[in-house]
Amino acid sequence: MQTTFIDGDLVYRPHSFEVPLNYDHPSDKTITVFAREIVAKQHQGSDLPWLVYLQGGPGFPSPRPDSNSGWLKRALQAYRVLLLDQRGTGQSTVISHQTLAGQSTDQQVAYLSQFRADNIVRDAEFIRESLNVKQWSILGQSFGGFCALHYLSYYPQSLTRAFITGGLASLTRHADDVYRATYQRVLDKNAQFFNRFPSAQQRCNEIADYLVDNQVLLPNGQRFTVEQFQLIGINLGRSGAELPMYYLLEEAFVEVDGKRELSYAFLNNMLMEQTYQTNPIYAILHESIYCQHTASNWSAHRVRDEYPQCHYKKGQDFCFTGEMVYPWMFDQLECLKPLKIAAEQLAEKADWPTLYSIEQLSKNTVPVAAAVYLADMYVEYAYSKETLSTLKNAKAWETNEYEHNGLKADGERILDRLIQLADELDDHQG
Structure with missing residues (x-):
């Protein structure tokens, strides 16, 4: 119409x-x-x-x-x-x-x-x-x-x-250079956010620990993981996002029959954050926007290992990630699962033309x-x-x-x- x-x-x-x-x-x-x-x-x-x-x-x-x-x-x-x-x-x-x-x-x-x-x-x-x-x-x-x-x-x-x-x-720069720089910016934004809202660090740690210890499902039936929770850090690069993120974290838990669990409202918000589900081009081709006669080979995933604080483990402080895509998204996100093999082949594609x-x-x-x-x-x-x-x-x-x-x-x-x-x-x- x-x-x-x-x-x-x-x-x-x-x-x-x-x-x-x-x-x-x-x-x-x-x-x-x-x-x-x-x-x-x-x-x-x-x-x-x-x-x-x-x-x-x-x-x-x-x-x-x-x-x-x-x-x-x-x-x-x-x-x-x-x-x-x-x-x-x-x-x-x-x-x-x-x-x-x-x-x-x-x-x-x-x-x-x-x-x-x-x-x-x-x-x-x-x-x-x-x-x-x-x-x-x-x-x-x-x-x-x-x-x-x-x-x-x-x-x-x-x-x-x-x-x-x-x-x-x-x-001219390879995607690896781009992500080394942007991971540092992400860490800067994390520090800024948690300095502004000190209690948010403890709340994020609690959410991450809960996800490690429990099988939590999003409203679409997809298992929700720490890695997916970290993805909402993409919002830290936008003005006006910090306070809404804090409010969201503040109300993450609810008491059910005397037990604490993540609320449906929080989980529904987490699903809505996953625009990769409705707009898969972003997940599939994001790294290729930096590629000229080179393959990305899941650049953000590889470079992440240089920033161990971005790999959550119980007992350490939680850290958000940013505008990065990862191969595990095609294992975990329901609407990306059917595109996994194509995404892997595109990540290995090295004959992208000059931009x-x-x-x-x-x-x-x-x-x-x-x-x-x-x-x-x-x-x-x-x-x-x-x-x-x-x-x-x-x-x-x-x-x-x-x-x-x-x-x-x-x-x-x-x-x-x-x-x-x-x-x-x-x-x-x-």
Whole structure:
């Protein structure tokens, strides 16, 4: 059900496109890619420039805005916005344990290999040409910034400006380097959280010990383990997450017939935290976003051994993990179990193509304005600085005011600042 509608002062127009699954073989299988155009009602007849939003992830759809607020409010003052449901997500041809069930493992691997940043950008180019748009601007958040760097590398002639928030990826580093850095950031965030809420350390230890000593089931019948509990630490990289996490821990236990056990409400919340179940691209392809002619070989899992505090044992303090995926997730999480063999083969895949052109980025002429967060738990600041040293015609706003989700927390201000930076670059070029 895709129809144009008006809500308040905004016009929403849906678009669907049949695109090649594999652009090297465009006459073979096709998939659908969905995008939602949004324009201020007062500007709907105007010839505004386009701004394409590239979502973070990988594996999550574009936002479903319900008001003219945040970064969208600032964008709609000057642009016609296109919210792209990246291939495999949202109203695009979906990837899930259901849709992959009828494929053999070899088919799953071949299919999933086509869902990285390179093809997401090819889809955007297909859409741009289909809409008869000569050039447009892009806004990439997190993984969307990785996509933006690929766009700048191979299709700069299609871009007028690139805005990047929390997504300046390393251009050359192996996934192992990335995880060595991000594990350290995770430890920093753990220390910050437990210093703020000292009683939370004891509560987490109690929860972990209970999970070691008892078989606890989530509402979907899946056994809940310490390792799964650690995964909710991904939230520590987002502003405004610490207090809700504390409240959740505070009410984790309930008394039943005089015995203490984990509450249904707590366990239901733990299940809802496992978005890997509904968005498996994130679990299957997350490490591949760093791979160029190399295999990840479950990088986060291997590097974790260098941080023994991340392996819980009774008698030691509990520690959350962060934005990492692990092979055991395909043994424990119900909706990932059918994809285990495909995930293992993709982790061993070493012929991933190049994602970035250092030569092109070093002579880039497209104005690039980036928000770089000094304490980012997901994207290492030092590696973002390395990329900035290569990327020509770029200006960065380096700030400790925001966590990785700054665009969501204060998007109107952040995008306004980036537009100002891009204006300065244009003035300098002029």
